[in-house]
Amino acid sequence: MALPLICALLSACASTAPRMGMPDAAPVVPPAQPLARLPAPVTPQAAVMADVMHGDFALAHNDLSVAARAYLRAAQAADNPELAERALDLAIAVRDVPLARQALARWQALGAPVAGVRQARASLALAAGNRADAMVAFTQLTGQGAAGWREALRALAGARDPVLAGTVLEHIATPQRLAGQDDALWLACSELGAHLGRRHFARTLAAASVRHDGSAAAYLWQAQLRQADGDRAGAEASLQAGLRRHPRNIPLRLVRAARLAEAGASPAALGLLDNGPQNHDTYALRAAIAARARQQPALRALYAELARLPAARRGHEAYLLGQLAELLGQPRAALRWYAAVPAGAEHGFAAAIRRAVLLDRTGQTVAARTLADTLARESFEDPRHYRQASVLQAELAQRARDWPRAIAAYNRALLFDPDAWDLVYARGVSYAEAGRTTDALRDFHRVLAAQPDNVDAMNALGFTLVDADRDLPEAGVLLARALAARPDDAAINDSWGWLQYRLGDYPAAVTALRKAWRLQASAEIGAHLAHALLASGARAQARQILDAAWRIDPHSRSVQALRGQIGS
CATH class of the missing domain: 1.25.40 (Serine Threonine Protein Phosphatase 5, Tetratricopeptide repeat)
Incomplete structure (x- = not known):
């Protein structure tokens, strides 16, 4: 490389330079470039561009006031009506009335259309809170026909002062001024009146619209107004009158x-x-x-x-x-x-969910699971659909008694919403069925902490404690509350009866469990009732109930275990 040689040469030159008799040399300054000798001129075009860029930057950062002033400076320096109109709109939006007036004057000077000027004057009068000016401006604006009415209603709907907007609306939207206009305009004025809190005006104009045109939409809007005001009979009368005509x-x-x-x-x-x-x-x-x-x-x-x-x-x-x-x-x-149903249709995803459910119910379990897995994989970026697909996977797994798979699916469903208490509850049920009692109790406790009046969670927590023979006093408190809330619920009566069985009160257990069996003859309830009857010495009745429970669900673990004890 050349670098060592250059360094050596520089070092040699330094060592042989004379040390005495020669003054220090003045530093060498390179001559300035020709353009650098002249001050850069600021052209009018550059100034306008700078103001526009300033306005764009301020607007991007939601600083509307600064943006309005920058655009107005640009409009004053350039013959650009669009900049003046932009400044005007922003000034009105921030209710800077003096700035808006300057922008409006500049826009007019640059040839603004008459309709646009009238609309701006109306909006400016609203922003300034000037009732008299607003009345005049909106009267002139609505005199331009349908287009003027549209702009007037848009401005009134967006007004920050609903009282002033309502006053102006009642001034301009009279049956006399609306005569000859399309029925849709009558209804739009009435609806805006209702939105602005002018209920009497809205009802009066709706009735006038029914008399004026009698369209189906007019009768329907009148009925809606009456219903919202608590006049059910009046709403019914409007509907019936409308149906007689249409x-x-x-x-x-x-x-x-x-x-x-x-x-x-x-x-x-x-x-x-x-x-x-x-x-x-x-x-x-x-x-x-x-x-x-x-x-x-x-x-x-x-x-x-x-x-x-x-x-x-x-x-x-x-x-x-x-x-x-x-x-x-x-x-x-x-x-x-x-x-x-096409996949991209409005109900395409829901249709696919139902297909998976029906495939499973018709014995096509593998196809159902495959479809559910595909839906979950393809919907990962859509939290709502991903949750639905994951819950589907969990429910299919529950039907197959594949509790680890169900728990894993609920975990995925909870990724996007850890506090979805319905899913936490469902996962708790799967934990309980899988024998993971501690995890189940944790989920049920979480649900009850968030929703203290959740009767299903009370029952689930109470039953899980009873089934595990843990903390029966707490279970008793929970189940008593649940039973008081829903005395004819089969699952709660089953839990209460099972608690009495654990406590050794077999007559009370049989009474509660018989009621649960009458309300809902399920395999689980039948197994519990058979246990209580057997403990009470009613072996023949226990066998009879157990046989009925086995016919309902021969795969029930509770039924199978008891049949093994007393002989099938």
Whole structure:
């Protein structure tokens, strides 16, 4: 390399330089570059650009006031109406009235459109809180027709002073000034009045709209206003009047049918929906009302009606058809309908979840698990869907009594929401079934700490303590509270009876467990009742109950263990 040679040469030169008789040499200064000798001129264009950049930077940091001033400086130096309009909008937004007036003057000087100036004056009057100016400005703005009305309502809806906005609205939106306008404008003014707290104005204008045009939307809005004000009879009258005039209108029929179903008149609700034009909303409400009322003929009729639709429209109703097939006890048909729902459709993910559940119920366990695993893997970046898929994995594992797999799935579901108490509770149940009593108790305690009145958690914690024969006094307190809250709950009566069995009070145990068995004949309850009967000396009755429990679930560990004790 050349570097050592250069260093050596420099060292030699230093050593041979004369030490005496020569003055120190002046430092050598290189000549300045020609452009560096001249001051850099600040051009008007550069100043404008600097102000615009300053405004952009301030706006990016949400400093609207600084941005407005920077844009106004730029607009004053350049013939750019867009900069002036931008400054005006920001000044109004921060309610800097003097700055807004300057920006408005500059915008006008640069040829702002008349409509834009009127809109700005109206917004500026609102920002300044000037009632008189606002009245004039909004009157002029709404005199421009539909476009002016749209801008006026937008400005009033965003006003920071709802009292002033309401006053201005009542001044400009009179039946006389709205005459000849589209009915939608009448309703928009009434809705804005309700939003601004002007209930009397909103009701008055809604009634005027009904008289003026009598559209279905007007009757519906009037009914909604009356319902919100607690006038159920008035709301009903509006709906009935609207249906007399528009008997085939879908929104009116939907609202009226929902009210009828809520009042227990499901046949009348279904009759109203059945007759007239149909769309997805009418089909869905018909299904919901019929399912809630357990109207199987209505469900079958709707299912047949949807199945006869043209292919394209039938495809849009595939998810609803799947739900109906499930309700009608046709799981294989439901599987076909759910499979027809595209993955990217609104109900695509829900349809896939239902497919997995039905695959498992129809004995296709491996396919169900594979689908559930695929859904979880593909939805990891969507917390809501990932939770649903993980819970599906857990529930499928629970049905297969694969408790470690269920626990692992609940752990994954809880990744995005560790305080989802329904999932903590479900994981606790899996821990208990897996024999991990300490972990189960920890989860149940956590749920109760967050939700002290959670009866299911009381029962689960109490039963787990009893089943493990641990801290029976605490279990007694918990189960007594749960029983008082839900005295006819089968699971709670089972827990209470099992506690009495542990305490040695066999007559009380038999009484509680018989009640639980009557409420819900499950294998677990049957096994507990058989234990209590056996301890009471009623061996024949115990065997009879145990046989019935075995027929319900021959795989129950509790049933199998007791059958081994007394002989199958």
